[in-house]
Amino acid sequence: MTISKENKGLSRRSVLRGAAAAVGAAAGSGVITGFPTIWAQNIKNVTLRQFGTGVSNLNDVATKVKEDLGFTLEMTALDSDSVTQRAATQPKSFDIADIEYWICKKVWPTGNLQAMDTSKIKYFDQISPIFTTGKLTPESVVAQGTAPSTVGFVDGADGTKFADEVTRWMTLIPTIYNADTLGIRPDLIGRPIESWAELLNPEFKGKASILDISSIGIMDMAMVCEAMGAIQYGDKGNMTREEIDKTIGIFTEAKKAGQFRAFWKSFDESVNLMASGEVVIQSMWSPAITAVKSKGIPCVYQPLKEGYRSWGGGLGLSKNLSGIELDAAYEYINWYLSGWVGGYLMRQGYYSAVPETSKEFMSENEWGYWYEGKPATAEIVSPTGDVLGKAGDVRDGGSYDERMGKVACWNAVMDENQYMVRKWNEFIAA
């Protein structure tokens, strides 16, 4: 925590803010406890600093927090590499980390985050079982990769080891998650697409694309190689060097044969490639599909028989939080799960950790379309006012259970990560 001294004496407000920061600093450092009690009683002076990737760092959430809870939430959006670095190296620069589960696997051992007491979390029992037991239904199998359930709990308040089963101590409170698959242009392909293997089908020579972000790209590659029957993986989320070599080898060959039109790195690039017809099949993210559709161009987030590659993020608490600020953080988390945010996210096509509470904040039509996979009875509009679907449309992939029940693999960080990155660079340069 930094106290900016320049603020002193500038105005009453800045002095107050400085004082609040000072309280936070004192409380955070744990050196002086209960010293300025006058402010400590007043949660309104608390400022929580949250950082994370752009997806869930929404200003609307900060505004609503101020309205509902009274304290200030400062949001910083960064790319996932910087998020990882900050969580690992600058624990004093944030109070709440909004990170993905695979980042949690990397960062938790540094001890910069503190476990959350689930007894203080009101809606804990209603959190989707994907995040607790890892099984959506009792018959499901825990997917490969860094499944949230495998890094979701630790063995004690100060635990550094991930627990295999549900304990009282949770690492991240899940916030936002989704299941990713391939995006296609049905009008230009003209036949059903059912398998990940189609990405390397010579039929789409020069019209395919994959994303140039190594940690996610390698997973999409693995889904393709497995679907082709070329490689059997022990765990796609944690490959051996041999598996990495083979996977990259298959794709390098395809690249040299001219299979790919381009690789994309940013969201906009993927939208442009698809909308211009340069590419007809590629790895894609859900909002990109929406963006293509909103231009009046047909685009489908194609469910595939091998299943989805899924990702999820959650909120983690900095180890420096204590006292009034920690209380505020718990209050924030309980509010987060109470439905308003969930409804907001679900109306964008993501999922919320406690779907039931979101229902109250969505219309019957919206709930039916986004969660139950029913045909829309009226226009589907995003929270920001864009029309995402018209009456009669059905969500690609169907209901929550159908989509999240078919997750084959979660975004992950491998033990051989650095080796993989080098191999990825070779693939790009090949």
Place this chain on the structure above:
Amino acid sequence: MSVIPTSASGAKAPDLPLAASARYRLVRKARDGERASWLLSSPLVLVLGIFLVLPILMIVVVSFWGATEFSIYPAFEFDNYQFLFGSAVTYQVFFKTFVFAAITWVFTLAIGFTVAYFLAFHVRSLTWQIALFLLCTIPFWTSNIIRMISWVPFLGRNGIANSALLQMGLIDQPLEWLLFSDFAVVLAFVHLYTLFMVVPIFNTMMRIDKSLVEAARDAGASGLQILTNVIIPLAKPGIMIGSIFVVTLVMGDFITVRFMSGSQSANVGRLISNDIALLQYPSAAATAVVLLAMVLIMIAIMLRFVDIRKEL
């Protein structure tokens, strides 16, 4: 510095007071001059020292550091260089960078020289010369990246180029290699950097005494002989300055290669930017140091052919 011993010998010769004082005055003047020139150059020295030399030294230092997945730590190890020189990809990528630089150089030189020649020797009035020269610079009023990206809709599968060719009946299938290919990369480079060739060559050509050309013609030289024996040798410094611009710009670029090749090609700049994205700063620094050394060597070789200082 050579004035100091003189002053010492002057001090040792008290029997020649007049000569000594005159010499003393001279020495003082020289010393003042020296001090003034030091003072005059110090702002530039400071600016270059702080903003150029220091950062480069920092990069060199960091290139010997070590890195974990999240952090870098001071060390003196050769791991980064070892990995760099041990990987076949490095050689491929450096080779590709040189190829891009060479092809771009050839095209920008040919186009740049022609444009400059036209402006300097065919356009007779100074007003028109200036007007046409300014016309060349108009594209530079927009950003580099915008000029580059505007090629994308032009060259695409359903872009203007392909639809025009299809309509003219020259092709019956859209040309795939127009966009997201090495062709597109070189095209963008040539488009972006030709002006850097035009300006210095035009500048030196304007200084060529027209009577030299007339003299050559009177002596019976053909147009080609005038070009090769008079104009090219006299325009050499401009050609060399333009070449240094183009080569260094192409060698250090990464964004053009990324966009125009659709991320399918790599050059050294992209290696560095990938490393930075993955927080591997020491390895990025090592690559940067090697690239810097390469570029400096190339420029040193180029300067061997022309002594810019003498000819300017």
